Amino acid sequence: MSWASDSDLFVMNGPSGNGAGFYPSYSNITRSPYSWGTAVVKMQIANPAGTVILRSKDPRITPAINFNYFTENRDTDLKALAEATELLYRTYDSAGVNHEVIHPDPTGDMKQGIMDTSFGHHASSSCRMGSDNATVPEAVVDSKFRVKEVKSLRIADASVWPRVPGAMPDGPTFTLGRKVYETILIE
Numbered sequence: 001m002s003w004a005s006d007s008d009l010f011v012m013n014g015p016s017g018n019g020a021g022f023y024p025s026y027s028n029i030t031r032s033p034y035s036w037g038t039a040v041v042k043m044q045i046a047n048p049a050g051t052v053i054l055r056s057k058d059p060r061i062t063p064a065i066n067f068n069y070f071t072e073n074r075d076t077d078l079k080a081l082a083e084a085t086e087l088l089y090r091t092y093d094s095a096g097v098n099h100e101v102i103h104p105d106p107t108g109d110m111k112q113g114i115m116d117t118s119f120g121h122h123a124s125s126s127c128r129m130g131s132d133n134a135t136v137p138e139a140v141v142d143s144k145f146r147v148k149e150v151k152s153l154r155i156a157d158a159s160v161w162p163r164v165p166g167a168m169p170d171g172p173t174f175t176l177g178r179k180v181y182e183t184i185l186i187e
Contacts, residue, residue, distance in 0.1 A: 124158035156180040
């Protein structure tokens with residue numbers, strides 16, 4: 001895959017949490033205005049084989065989402081994340097930014113620490129779009145958002161992206177919704 005060779009890293013700062021991602025009552029945590037965290041995000045993981053499995057017919061029951069981080073191409077992803085993390089540490093040190101490393105554990109192996117603390121909440125690309133002769137062999141949706149071999153069913157969400165559409169997928173997904181709307185009107 002052509003995008004797998006590009007690290008596509010995104011570094012962001014924000015109010016410090018506990019480093020475990022989002023969870024129930026996450027938004028209720030009281031944070032110090034002087035405590036900030038930095039996340040190193042790799043948007044185009046070299047392993048696109050995550051899964052989303054429905055656990056119930058009830059739409060209120062969340063699906064089981066497994067990103068399968070580091071299952072395939074572990075070295076590619078870990079190298080990019082470790083190099084970015086080390087660059088971030090050097091940048092803070094050279095700029096005189098007072099900081100404390102909490103995750104990954106600074107006393108342990110950095111790559112193992114990255115694997116232990118990685119999380120995600122932008123699931124996408126589980127029902128990839130592509131033509132019949134596309135370079136995306138696992139494509140299940142055509143260019144008109146129709147599920148292949150299923151009559152009268154379209155998918156109009158971030159699951160149709162052949163790859164993650166960037167660090168903040170909301171904008172591209174809103175655009176996709178508009179494109180689906182226009183496509184349906186034309187037919």
